[in-house]
Amino acid sequence: MTYWLRVGLMALATLLSICSASLLFRARNDKTDVTGLPVFFLESLFPAGRRLRKRLKRKDRSSRDRYRKLLELYSPGEAERIRRQAMDAGYTYLLLLLPLLLLMLAVTGDVLLGSLELVLLAGLCLYFDYWLDSTVRKRHAELETQYPSMLTEMSLMVNVGITAGEAFDRVAVSSNGLLFQEMQRVTESVKNGMPIDEALDTLSARAPLREMKKFVSLYKQNLVKGGPDFPRTLAEMAANAWNDRKNSARTQGELAEQKLLLPTMFMFVGILLIIIVPAFRNLF
Template identity: 35%
Template sequence: MRKWKSWKEHRSSILAVAVFTLLSVMLFISQNYGGEPEGTVSRQGEGEPTESRTFTYETADGESQQIDLEVHPVERENAEVQQLLEQAVEEWEAVFLGENKSENEITGNLVLENTFCDGLVQAVYESSDYTVIQDDGTVANEQVGEDGVIVTLQAEFSYADISRTEIRALQVMPPVQGSSQWLRQQVQKQSGKQEAKSRTKETFQLPQTAEGQKIYWKTKETSDWYLLLLLGGAAVVCLEWQKKDRIRRQAKHREACLNREYPQMVEQLSLLMGVGLTLRRTWERILEMDRKMQKKKGYVQRIYMKEMHRTYLDIRKGMGEREAYEQLARRIGLPSYRRLVSILNRNLEKGTRDVCEMLGEEAREAWEIRKNQARKAGEEAGMKLLFPMMLVFVLILVMLLFPAVQSFSL
């Protein structure tokens, strides 16, 4: 039974060790006893990039050397390559004209793809007039005359070191009347005329119509307002987060102070009730001593004293003592203060004798807890100082060793 319980406790660790051990053995077998014989190299698949690999060999006398070798992917036979290039040309001819009717009437952009045959064949293009046909297929025919212009397009298809070149003479014509390109050309001409006629003026008006069509001009849209809105939203989020963080830190600081002050409060209640004072009189006596201490220079009122004063005011206004003490516990919200309130309520029910003993025991435990907290805080402070000390040590070490290393180099 004990062995089974031990197995259950360490089951995850044992399974992890077993799995990684099995994987390591399988990898060792695969690398040392599996795959091709020694001296056999596996290539990448067709279409994959060339690899630069390093190989190690050993001579009969035991000397080891290394060589660097570029390993090309699997390639086809020459006849197969020619068929592949032919297929690539057929695919290109089926798509390169785009929406143009023929090679003798080019008015729109061409479709010039860079790969064919599932990426096995690469294509590169050259144009005899890049102002008309660019290498990406864009056709700029706004300035072309009515008779058109002939532009030679050269397409080179390559597979490995084998290539094939196709040349096409394309008749580029001006935009078709009524098309968007033609309308753009007309708007361009009219805008140029308006600009030329009004160069003596500070402003000029762009054309409102072109070839009978209404033209609506738009101002350039900016995203400044959008960025400003995002910046404002980010600022609001940061402010809200800062506010919540400040409240959280204040609550944490208040909680730490109350925990630190708790032993003193319990000890005061225990001492005064131990000499025979009632709970209410004890409460009043503690507040009287605090008022006298306020007259001294440098006095800082403790948080628990503020809460005791608020509780005393609630009692003076007619609230029952039991309810006032419970309100105190709810406001503070710490387990230690809830225990104290339960002891005080016990005093209201059964008298002072047992309560004094309970308060004394609570005070001793509270002081012990405070000692442990102080010890823990000291250890945490030491850990926080560890990194700066190590950094200073490294800097000092560098300052000492740098002159020595520099003298050796000289």
């Protein structure tokens, strides 16, 4: 790295440090909407990042997708609060670490070190999205696991003459699983005065599985129209759900076997090398 390039980086780092210090000072009395989530670091400094975001007038295109995923985990108000904090987090990390990155690059002149620092900065900015995607993925897997059991219990109760509404309430309290907890939310919301359609729409939003949406649609249709087809359709859905679960388990088992195949091949090649190399040495 040339001398003048390092001088330029030093000047830029100094300028950015002054701007960062100015924003941090001006934001010292701003309201701090701390969420307490361990995924956020230095959350008390996020007001400075919020000021930077508003000055740059940048729109976060992924914000709507984040909010949709957060609605599966939190109430609308809490989801909106976390969404705003996630937007401010990236700007805060940029505000704090970019001047330090440029300063260290100017002092050391080590491009590799600068690249590692840049990767660290990018990792901090993307960590929230990684955490959110991972959490939602695990949640969906748990919901998919419990879905066939829920349908089976619901089908058995309806087929012995219990009304759909009463069967729903009984199934909701029959287990402490995640899906059953979401059904309990529906029951409690209806008891507190929320319309049943709105409560079921909330269930679809918090458990956005394709199969669950079908069940909610069928259940809402039965509440409006009734009819003798509901028990039969519910039994068919339960049977299909169990078949899908078996197929999914079989697919996951095949993938696990494929993942184990590569290490086995490496071990086999290693054993061959241990045997063959000494043999060739003895020949020559």
